[in-house]
Amino acid sequence: MASPAPVSSAQVKAVRAFNRFYTQRIGVLKRYLDTDFTLTEVRVLYELAHRQGLTATDLVRELALDAGYLSRILRRFETQGWITRAPAPHDGRQSLLQLTETGHATFAPLQQKSRDEAVALLAPLLPETRGRLIGALGTVHGLLQPEAGRQVLLRDPGPGDLGWVVQAHGELYAREFGYSSEFEALVAEIAAQYLRKFDPDRERGWIAEVDGERIGSVFVVRKSPRVAKLRLLILLPQARGLGLGGRLVDECIAFARAKGYRKLVLWTQSHLEAARGIYAARGFQRVASEDYHAFGKDLTSETWELAL
Structure with missing residues (x-):
């Protein structure tokens, strides 16, 4: 473009x-x-x-x-x-x-x-x-205000949605960051674990749609009785600028608080500046970082936490 x-x-x-x-x-x-x-x-x-x-x-x-x-x-x-x-x-x-x-x-x-x-x-x-x-x-x-007049919906995942989440991650990260298929395999493992072990009382996912088209996702999973983990946040390029990334993270925070978790944690990469900006704006703190090689790239992973 x-x-x-x-x-x-x-x-x-x-x-x-x-x-x-x-x-x-x-x-x-x-x-x-x-x-x-x-x-x-x-x-x-x-x-x-x-x-x-x-x-x-x-x-x-x-x-x-x-x-x-x-x-x-x-x-x-x-x-x-x-x-x-x-x-x-x-x-x-x-x-x-x-x-x-x-x-x-x-x-x-x-x-x-x-x-x-x-x-x-x-x-x-x-x-x-x-x-x-x-x-x-x-x-x-x-x-x-590009979102004006557009129908935006955050809904629960349904049949086929986790497959779309895997595909979207694989395609987007390969195209924008040059990630190998190793990353898509990791996302598939996370999605499969969510489906197999889903606890509706303590876990939840959201699929974001704009005008009926899937454009984003995020999930909250149980890490321990007092700690929840935010996973698989993604927003396709055509939906950026609508504030949906922030809305998805806000839903995770509200859900984790309502379920009595005391901390919300996440794992991300240092080069994902837009996502890191969303986390920082909501009070998440970076508590650890590590240089490593994965997905065909030299990367720096980061762990962020939010006290609830």
Whole structure:
């Protein structure tokens, strides 16, 4: 695949000009729609009004917020009686956030005001012009957020899925890293052991699909009564950039915690930078490394651990 062309100064100016126009047009340079709320505060209220079971960690990750800034927002909401907190069943160190009736009553006029502003923006346009505008917005959304409109599913493995996991590992690692068939044999052994010794009370796997196509996997297996192991994380190139690698690892962490494991461990290679970035971002620590020769390559293996 050819590398993208350099971004020109004219292209940068065009994006910045549009940003200036649109932020002024929708009024975000002032308080949100002439209310006492900032745009960020309204977005947090929106997420809490439309989704259940959110934690502060979820909001930080999904809205790309500074944790300290979000903490101040939530303290304000709590002081006003707009939210309540309850212990998260999957992690006692976190709290589930929920809007109170007062919180919903506070958010409702903000949502209506936003809808009214959208109507006012579109009303002067002819029907065909509105269609062009909505189509252009969809194009921008799709180009800048490729997962928009795509059907993403994380599901339990079914018949044939472990065979696909072996094939995907063999093909991808041979193509991208030059691994020999020795690596595919290792993955096949791990997959066979998972199928033969599967303990549904203490182990689980996930297959990631995008628009009905298998594109990734990960598994949690029992290593000891208190230690679980993350295995066979893979994401095909066409699914990279959708945040699915992080979602798969998050599922493993949540499952291991819910089952009472005290530690989650994994084995990886030093050159797998994308995977290592996912692990580090979630608090995994590298505890050991070793130079060795395998799969036709000189490699450095790494062991990572996460205290649960």
